[in-house]
Amino acid sequence: MEKIKLSKGQVLHKKGDSVSTLEILLAGALTLTDGDDVEVNLGSGSIVGPAYAPAETYRFDYIAREESTLIVLDYESEDDIVEAVTGTPAIAPVIAAASMEAAVKMLNALSSAADSAAELCKDIKYNYNEYQFMCVQLQQQPENFVFISALAAPEPAGTTAGWEADLCRAFCDRRALLEKEFYPLDTTFCLATVMRAASIERKICGQLEDMLSFINNTKLIAKPFTEAFYAVKSRVDTNARSDSDAAPLIHNALDMILAFSGVDTDIADAFRKDIKTYTEVEDRWAKSDEMRRLRMSIADGFYRVYEAAFFKSMETSLIPAEVRMFFLFGFVDETLAGAANTEYLYRTAVGWENDPEGQILCLYDWLQKIYQGEAVPSKNEFDNDWPESLREDVRTGVLTQQQADELLVDNRAMVSFEIRNMFTSANKATYGRLASFVPVFNAQDVVRPLEKSIASPTLVRAAFDKVLAVDFGCFYRPTLTSFSEFKIPHFVYNAEVRPYVILMPNFGSRGLMWQEIEGMRRVTPAHMMLSIFHSEDLDATIVHMCALFRWEMCRRIQGVRYADISEPSLTSEYMNYLQFYRKNGYLSSDIKERIKLTLQKARNDYKTVFVADYEKYIQSEAYGMPKLNKIAREILFKYCTFSQRFRAERGHSPQYQPLMDRWNVAHNTRTHNLDLILRKIQRMNPDAVPAELLGEIKFVNL
Incomplete structure (x- = not known):
């Protein structure tokens, strides 16, 4: 027997490790997880190991949810479980109660997985019906996906609703009374409770693993259908985009976005899990360490999905409305955004009108401009633009000169640079509240009507x-040129260059x-x-x-x-x-x-x-x-x-009269000089007056 301490986030056991010890949690908390859908929290008094036979392998990861202290005992036979409980009579009642609590949490996890499996099958069948209907609308032959007609969710495990489940819940409902009057009578009662809970957990672990395997396998088998469904839906959405008054019900938007982006399954599953967790949090502005890590994980997944979806959109003109909302507003989930907000986002996305001058752009259009070679990426946080960044990478040995030369004209690499530098930084800075920033659209952020x-x-x-x-001169800047044909070696004029405004x-x-x-x-x-x-x-x-x-x-x-x-x-x-x-x-x-x-x-x-x-x-x-x-x-x-308008209105006031007098002197001098230059050029060639000179004459009269 030895006592160990785990820091927050430290792994006690990994899935697939051999079972050779028992651990009693004296203080702190552990999390049992499959790394994706299942998370079961284990509190003080929980005993890890009895749900497995010695030398079996762990079916889940066991991770410290906070700083924890545990007693570790060898585990070679069932007798070691008996020794673990009876050898610690002072905490045996707590161990017994915690074992039943763990069993109930495992039952709940199994029930939740069964519901997820049933919902998955229901969604696939519903989408298949929609797919066939949309194909009729598009006058195309639908593909035949045979597996869908035979698809059926596994029957709910009897364990979740049988007498054993009732027993576990009854033990938990009466926990305070049992700890006070039943468990202290004899450690054998505690041992019997632990053994019964362990027996039930063994059944649940196997059933839960089977249910999770069914969900993952079904998603894998359904992937070709999912891609076909979203391709058809993209065409229907594109055809209907002109009718912005018709706002359809947005359903499973995140699945649509992830399917369109084509990101790896690991990235998609992790992002989906993070969004689900974030949606279930009541105070999304909380500043705890858990929320900080969750926000960082969401941001990492968001930018990966955004980049993949952008490049996918460059290969097709058929972009689903949900993906368009994602590009424009960071929308990922209808529940997270709220029904009313989702409807407004849809109407705005399908009715979006671009700036006719092409200077005020949503981020997606700006990235598209870079991808098409019509604009250059912004500087990064070190004030280096794209060429300077490549030179720095060559200097530090990250790239060879040949690689840098190839990337210099690689528009795809430029877009990635823009997303990973300007987008990630500016998105957070414009949000305003740096400590609670997440890049996804969230109803709690809406502090003013959209x-x-x-x-x-x-x-x-x-x-x-x-x-x-x-x-009027805000975006004008002095520029030097020469008109050698008119023997004017230096001419300074003001050129207006309007900024790009990226939304x-x-x-x-x-x-x-x-x-x-x-x-x-x-x-x-x-x-x-x-x-x-x-x-x-x-x-x-x-x-x-x-x-x-x-x-x-x-x-x-x-x-x-x-x-x-x-x-x-x-x-x-x-x-x-x-x-x-x-x-x-x-x-x-x-x-x-x-x-x-x-x-x-x-x-x-x-x-x-x-x-x-x-x-x-x-x-x-x-x-x-x-x-x-x-x-x-x-x-x-x-x-x-x-x-000119405001000079006329303010020029006679006591505050501005002296300033106007000085300005008029300088202005008259400049106007006179420009007039002399204009006359000189007109004498030499009246049909070849430079545009720069005409622009400067116009500027001084604004």
Whole structure:
């Protein structure tokens, strides 16, 4: 006899190991599991081993559910069970009670498995009828799956409803009374109870193993039919997609998604089990270690399934509605999402309208754009883009140069890079609550009606237009070119490059400015991310994202001199103002104190202060509600000048009159210079005026 301790998650016995010991659980808890559908929790006093004969093999894994202490005894014959109970009279009553509790839990597991087997057979037969009906709709000959007509669930085991089951449940119902008045009378009563429970468990283990084998074998045999069924259903859904008013009943959506993706059975089973467990949890925001591990496991499975399903969708134009909902919203299960939400998601998915300009995209469309070579992947968390990431892998020996050269133009590898880097990080960040994040759509996350939260391309574009109506130059950036044919070696003009806005499949609260350019070229679009269901004010979030873009783009243009006041820029002047505000004679003592408190609140992060001021500038100052001090207003007006409409409205106010006077001088000078260049070019060749010059003339008049 020896005493051992197990840490949480440590394996006591694995399925297939030989039985040679008995273990009495003194403290803690164990879990008996098949690794998939069956989980039976064993509490203090449970004895592991009597359900098997010596030298048999364990049919299940036994894993510590928490830190546990056990007594280990040799097990060579039934006499060792007798010795284990009678040799520990102080805890024999607890052992007896726990043995019957374990037997009842095994009975419940067997009953649940029998129900699952019956439900599986019922679903296959129902789907087969649906399959034949849909084939008629499509005017095609249905395949004949002979095994389905003969498919029948195993008869429920008599053990679950016989006298032995009643006996076990009666022992558990009367546990307190038995422990107080029956078991203490003689350890023989305890021993008899343990032996009876062990005998019942032996029967249950065999029946449970047979039931689980039936379920797994049936799924395997039915796989060809399942693929045929979902292929036909995809075509029916595609044909019906134009009729978005008809919302069919979504049933077994997860099975459809997994079947479409074609992921390995191990991945599919583990993901299905995790979703089932998560669905049954009441508080899905709980921060326990078990929930944290479950969320991590769900996230890992989700991204694997998403990647596999995406590549499968590139091979066919027939995408089931459930899979479309999965791509757009992270939907995986109708129970987890709720019936009303599921119906809304379906209607939104089938009626989804893409952005006509192709700049505001759901994640699926963005990945498709990368796959087709029309866009490049985003940077990863180390700020490396796709080529830089490959160079790093070559440097560290992960890849050879030849492999890196091949991957550089491999669009499939680019999509995988995007999913495993940007998608996994941005999906979590836009969600907002990092500690409770799961990538699947969950009814408990819906804190605002879906129809009021949807961030459709139309609404997102309208929100950006509101910002650009004030700060017209937000997405313009200075670009250098030359017109050698007109003897103009240097010409700086402003080019507008609208960002890509990628809608993450979650219900979140944050917007991200992921990167300001692609690679090293300044005339490439920024990448911004936003939840497709946004719980906060969409207009305010877009203003925040534009503020971040303004700051980061200026830093990119200025390079290492972004803080050098000798080279004036938005960042250098703003940082100089915040660093030396105490010495600024234009600021009153009250304003200086407010700036001090603002910096403390922002932890001396100048970008955070700028973003807050930019939001006030766009949302308040532009509409005649002064919120900024004189210096902040002057810098913002200089580099984020109001559009023509707001200059006319605010230009005569005391706060903006001096700023407008200075701006008019600079504007007239620039207009005059452009006019001179235009006249020069028109004299030389009036039909060949560069588009860059015409665009710049238009820009200065906005």
